[in-house]
Amino acid sequence: MTEPLQPKEIAVIGAGVIGSAWAARWLLKGCDVRLYDPADAAEQTVSEVLENARYGWERLGIAPKSEGNLEHVETISEAVQQADLVQESGPEDLALKKTILSQIEEFADSSVLIASSTSGLLPSKLQDEMIHPERLVVAHPFNPVYLIPMVEVVGGRQTSPKSISRAMYYYTYCGMKPLQVRVEIDAFIADRLLEAVWREALWLIEDEIATTEEIDDVIRFGFGLRWAQMGLFENYRIAGGQGGMEHFIRQFGPSLDWPWSKLTETPPMTEELVKRITQQSDAQSGHYSIRELERIRDTNLVDMLLALEKNAWGAGLTISELRNKI
Amino acid sequence: MTEPLQPKEIAVIGAGVIGSAWAARWLLKGCDVRLYDPADAAEQTVSEVLENARYGWERLGIAPKSEGNLEHVETISEAVQQADLVQESGPEDLALKKTILSQIEEFADSSVLIASSTSGLLPSKLQDEMIHPERLVVAHPFNPVYLIPMVEVVGGRQTSPKSISRAMYYYTYCGMKPLQVRVEIDAFIADRLLEAVWREALWLIEDEIATTEEIDDVIRFGFGLRWAQMGLFENYRIAGGQGGMEHFIRQFGPSLDWPWSKLTETPPMTEELVKRITQQSDAQSGHYSIRELERIRDTNLVDMLLALEKNAWGAGLTISELRNKI
Numbered sequence: 001m002t003e004p005l006q007p008k009e010i011a012v013i014g015a016g017v018i019g020s021a022w023a024a025r026w027l028l029k030g031c032d033v034r035l036y037d038p039a040d041a042a043e044q045t046v047s048e049v050l051e052n053a054r055y056g057w058e059r060l061g062i063a064p065k066s067e068g069n070l071e072h073v074e075t076i077s078e079a080v081q082q083a084d085l086v087q088e089s090g091p092e093d094l095a096l097k098k099t100i101l102s103q104i105e106e107f108a109d110s111s112v113l114i115a116s117s118t119s120g121l122l123p124s125k126l127q128d129e130m131i132h133p134e135r136l137v138v139a140h141p142f143n144p145v146y147l148i149p150m151v152e153v154v155g156g157r158q159t160s161p162k163s164i165s166r167a168m169y170y171y172t173y174c175g176m177k178p179l180q181v182r183v184e185i186d187a188f189i190a191d192r193l194l195e196a197v198w199r200e201a202l203w204l205i206e207d208e209i210a211t212t213e214e215i216d217d218v219i220r221f222g223f224g225l226r227w228a229q230m231g232l233f234e235n236y237r238i239a240g241g242q243g244g245m246e247h248f249i250r251q252f253g254p255s256l257d258w259p260w261s262k263l264t265e266t267p268p269m270t271e272e273l274v275k276r277i278t279q280q281s282d283a284q285s286g287h288y289s290i291r292e293l294e295r296i297r298d299t300n301l302v303d304m305l306l307a308l309e310k311n312a313w314g315a316g317l318t319i320s321e322l323r324n325k326i
Numbered sequence: 327m328t329e330p331l332q333p334k335e336i337a338v339i340g341a342g343v344i345g346s347a348w349a350a351r352w353l354l355k356g357c358d359v360r361l362y363d364p365a366d367a368a369e370q371t372v373s374e375v376l377e378n379a380r381y382g383w384e385r386l387g388i389a390p391k392s393e394g395n396l397e398h399v400e401t402i403s404e405a406v407q408q409a410d411l412v413q414e415s416g417p418e419d420l421a422l423k424k425t426i427l428s429q430i431e432e433f434a435d436s437s438v439l440i441a442s443s444t445s446g447l448l449p450s451k452l453q454d455e456m457i458h459p460e461r462l463v464v465a466h467p468f469n470p471v472y473l474i475p476m477v478e479v480v481g482g483r484q485t486s487p488k489s490i491s492r493a494m495y496y497y498t499y500c501g502m503k504p505l506q507v508r509v510e511i512d513a514f515i516a517d518r519l520l521e522a523v524w525r526e527a528l529w530l531i532e533d534e535i536a537t538t539e540e541i542d543d544v545i546r547f548g549f550g551l552r553w554a555q556m557g558l559f560e561n562y563r564i565a566g567g568q569g570g571m572e573h574f575i576r577q578f579g580p581s582l583d584w585p586w587s588k589l590t591e592t593p594p595m596t597e598e599l600v601k602r603i604t605q606q607s608d609a610q611s612g613h614y615s616i617r618e619l620e621r622i623r624d625t626n627l628v629d630m631l632l633a634l635e636k637n638a639w640g641a642g643l644t645i646s647e648l649r650n651k652i
Contacts, residue, residue, distance in 0.1 A: 216557025231542025
């Protein structure tokens with residue numbers, strides 16, 4: 001098939017942490033963005049996130065010659081009427097998202113691609129009352145969206161193959177690494193893995209085995225360093241030595257039946273557990289503001305991405321592609 | 327209490343991927359290492375791993391003026407008799423490890439610290455037939471041990487506080503970030519988290535939702551980039567926006583009850599599943615030898631560690647400390 005035209009204007013519906021960062025990424029890629037969010041705080045959030053994003057792209061050396069134009073609008077109608085892509089980034093609530101989608105459809109041309117940022121709701125459910133359900137995809141990104149390349153692209157039962165390939169093209173165009181999730185499941189791929197870790201981490205805190213800081217340290221001084229460049233399987237392939245993956249699986253498969261795997265229920269989210277996690281997190285990170293943490297995170301992300309780019313590996317390659325197209 | 331003297335000689339029992347990398351780390355730190363492994367392949371493995379480690383430390387700019395002396399010995403007796411620390415790195419089998427520990431005790435001075443590299447066996451079980459159980463700790467490292475700073479230090483019921491603090495001192499001395507796991511549980515902290523991801527990943531493959539490469543891509547282009555520098559909780563604190571961790575927990579706590587969390591049984595490790603994983607891994611990484619993958623991994627790790635060091639953050643700080651002591 002022929003490649004779709006590159007998008008000129010993007011509508012972002014909902015300007016929380018995710019929606020704002022979508023807006024920032026598209027603006028830095030030179031596209032115009034119309035943004036709708038009924039909350040008073042939205043303009044402030046967008047301006048802070050955009051500043052973070054500019055800092056990141058500047059440090060990466062991929063800041064654009066000229067940014068796209070940002071317009072805050074008062075209605076969904078104004079946001080979507082000239083858009084090539086509508087990125088729905090509202091609250092994680094199926095009924096609410098369906099209402100927003102129906103409002104988008106009311107004003108958007110039937111040819112417009114509509115993507116939902118949901119981190120786990122099924123596209124088939126999101127689209128089941130749409131007039132043109134074939135143009136709905138899920139495009140699930142990762143915080144901070146302006147720096148993390150991954151976006152999971154998921155179609156529902158009624159999504160057309162053309163919409164999927166158009167989404168893959170658009171997200172590649174804005175410097176991301178879209179992954180087409182071929183089978184529609186709750187939580188897709190990434191949040192399946194993240195939920196599993198989250199569940200286990202909550203137990204470790206509930207049972208007073210470890211604090212939030214200890215868990216974070218085990219990750220960032222340990223396997224997190226591996227996962228920034230190779231995933232679970234490629235690392236285990238190496239761990240298998242010359243026997244590779246088959247050796248590894250045969251060697252460590254049996255330990256899956258050890259008692260390590262028992263704690264799979266979710267601990268009840270009591271007030272006490274909420275309080276414990278909050279207090280531990282304050283003790284760990286409370287000496288930084290959220291803003292300072294964002295800046296630290298982004299500086300580290302940028303410099304690690306540059307390191308990976310220098311070695312022509314993984315997420316560094318997506319930066320190279322962006323750089324080659326400035 | 328007074329700090330223990332720094333170790334001069336280390337005994338490593340078992341020279342697989344982990345034992346060899348322990349030897350390499352200590353040699354590069356200037357300590358002498360006596361290494362015992364009955365397998366014919368051991369010398370070859372050690373020499374390859376040591377070469378990798380030298381490459382890494384060289385690239386980090388922390389190569390020592392002079393390495394310690396490495397001696398392959400024929401008996402456990404020779405290995406341990408002058409050691410300050412014995413690092414047991416045999417196969418992951420309780421009975422076998424207990425046999426090795428009793429042989430170590432037969433020849434090592436009662437004052438010698440004995441550490442097991444087990445990734446999940448309980449120190450209380452390892453020590454329950456030892457003559458001097460008070461000096462047994464678990465010190466669980468992460469592949470590649472010569473570059474990843476984290477090591478989990480776990481005491482058993484009979485381990486003395488002095489042995490714990492001695493272990494913490496020794497591993498800090500060799501440039502690591504030891505974490506004292508305060509409560510003894512199967513699999514400690516890291517492998518609890520890793521098992522959870524592993525279980526979920528195996529289901530994704532068993533159910534033909536995703537391939538090994540797709541899962542790895544979701545990690546290394548996505549949340550793996552976050553985890554190399556901040557852990558689960560610090561990242562979620564940021565995701566909570568100005569409301570921080572409490573807001574995040576209250577917002578996302580409920581989704582734990584969504585169907586995302588259901589797949590917690592382990593898929594049966596059938597021949598078919600082993601074959602599928604092996605084939606997918608070959609398709610993903612088979613165009614590199616294990617040796618090449620190790621070099622790619624280590625180059626990336628080094629350059630990301632340098633990036634973190636430049637920003638005086640996380641695992642970069644452990645490199646600074648090593649550098650200041652060359």
